[in-house]
Amino acid sequence: MNKASRLFCPALITPKNAVVKQSEQLSRSQKLLTELGLVKSGSNGTYQIMPVAQRSVDKLIDLVQRNMQQAGGQKITLPILTPTGLWKKTGRLEGDISEFYMVRDRSGKQFLMSPTHEEAVTAMLATTSPISYRQLPLRLYQIGPKFRDELKTRFGLMRAKEFLMKDMYSFDVSEETARETYSTVSAAYDRLFKQLEVPFVKVNAATGIMGGSVSHEYHYVSPVGEDTLLQCSSCGYAGNSEVLEGQTVSPASCPSCKSLDLREVRGVEVAHTFLLGDKYSKPLGATFLNTSGKPQPLVMGCYGIGITRIIAASLEVLSTEQELHWPRLLAPYDVCLIGPKQGSKEQPAAELIENELLLNVGELCGHQELLHDDRKELTIGKRLLEAKRLGHPLTIVVGAKAVQQDSPKLEVHLSKGEKLELDLSEALKLVSEHSQYKNSLLNGSFHRDEEESRSQSVGHQL
Ligand SMILES: [Zn+2]
Incomplete structure (x- = not known):
């Protein structure tokens, strides 16, 4: 179980009336994440993720992996360093390279700290002994840091120089089967974004410039x-x-x-899907053996999800100026439990209830999902304020009302400001309903009305 007294959560305390010099533009989510000690700013444009926020990142990684595996994905890890020679072959070094980090090893060989891995993964397949059409389609994904030397870093994790991404690359025998892969992976993306319960829009990003390519972007709508x-x-x-606007009609x-x-x-663009054709496989010589045993270029697609960007952008959309609100599946903890203050009149009797709750709540939501605010030297009010700012889905308070003679009550605070007074069994029921709801999200039986989900996915058929 998690104890608040042991938690490394280096909150930023700004003295009243202090003039804070701002070197970059702040967004609501970044301000809260920094003040509450969930994220620390590293060097310009890089961020240190602290334990509470890391829990959320890990939950998103799990969720993304579930969906990628359902779409037939296999996980790999590619090196962060990609030889620049590969990017020369595909022509991408001739474009604007001002945003790339380049490094040299001691022999003078040049590498990119990869902002994306199309070249690296295609070159990997090109050096793999002939792939048979029988082994296809192949869908490989990884989750790791990506690098971009942004001229203007903004809004914390939303636009940073180093960020966490999931990138998938697919390999098919033909344009036709590549489109089937595209539909399968797109369906996994749609499912993921519905599970996150943040309103999203999926936009057609095909420009025609790439010659028949298909591309979609997933956005969260936000003023930033x-x-x-x-x-x-x-x-x-x-x-x-x-x-x-480019359309003529x-x-x-x-x-x-x-x-x-x-x-x-x-x-805010949080994900992107792209049908690539043979743009990378042809110059890098990545082929497979077709039914008549002849080599033929692989037909590719690529699919990105900004992991850290989704966290920041979803908080930006859901939170208020004072309180974080998380997508239900990404909240760092499900339940926060606050017991009586040290030395209070109700302490001995209330602690009996607190201990019972620690066991029962933990059983219902999973002990890892329970944060016990055991800092008894602090008043209930102070701990409750912090719990509200952190945005726990459920905060249960065992205070004076919990030990009153007739109808003892627990205070239960929901993340959107609602406060309930419940007896023990009602409170436990709420915890169990919360866990059930999370499971229904994970297993795809959504409690949303049809209208809502329909309006989000209209007109995007290939
Ligand atoms: Zn319309």
């Missing part, structure tokens, strides 16, 4: 977003405004329902 999206108020369809109407009621919103 860096992309401009046009969203249809009638059916929910959304598009990147560049893509929509009535650019001001919704491509899905023809409504003229389009509004501009800002989006």
Whole structure:
């Protein structure tokens, strides 16, 4: 079980009236994460993730992996360093390289600290002994740090120089089967974003520049977003405004329902899917043996999810200025339990109830999901305030009312400010319902009305 007294949570205490010099733009989520000691700023544009936030990151990694494995993904790890020679072969070094970190080893050989791994994974397959069409499709994914020397880092984990990503690369025998893979992985992405319960929009990002490529972006709508999206108020369809305005036929109407009621919103891109064709396999010589035993270029797709960006962006969307609100599956703990203050009149009797709750709540939600705020030297009020700011889904307080003669009550605080007075069995029922709800999210039986989920996924068929 987790004890608040042992938790490394280096909160930032700013003296009243202090003038804080701001070197970068702050967002709501970043401000709260920093003040509460969940994330610390490292050197400019890099971040240190502290234990409470790390729990959330780990939960998201688990959730992403579940979905990738359901989509037939196999996990690998590729080196962070990619020889620049590979990027020369695909022509990507000729573009704008100002955002790449380059390093040299002692012999002078140059490497990229990879911002993405298309070249590395394709070259890996090119050096693998002939792959038979029977082994395909192949869907390989990894989760690791990515690097980008941003000119302007902003909003903490939302746009940092080092960030955590899940990237999947798929290999198929033909354009047709590559599209089937694309549908399968896209379905896994849709499922993941529904499980996170943060409203998202999926936009068609195909520009035609890559010649027949298909691409979609997943966005969270937030004023701090860096992309401009046009969203249809009638059916929910959304598009990147560049893509929509570039269309020749009535650019001001919704491509899905023809409504003229389009509004501009800002989006944070949290995931991206792309059909690549042979753009990388051809120059790098990654082939498979077809049914007649002849080598043929692999047909590829790539699929990214910004892990740390999802955490920051979902907090940005859900939280208030004072309190963090987490997606239910990503809250660092499910339940926080606050017992009586040291030396209070109710302490001896209330502690008996507290101890009983520690056992029972732990059994219901899992002992790892329970945070016991055992700092008895602090008042209940002070601990409750902190619990609310951290945004635990359920906070149970064992105070004076818990030991009163007739109908003893526990105070239960829900993350959106609701306060309930419940007896012991009712409180335990609430904990158990919370765990059941989480399981229903994980197993795909959503408690959402159909209308809502329909409006989020209209018009995105290939
Ligand atoms: Zn529409």
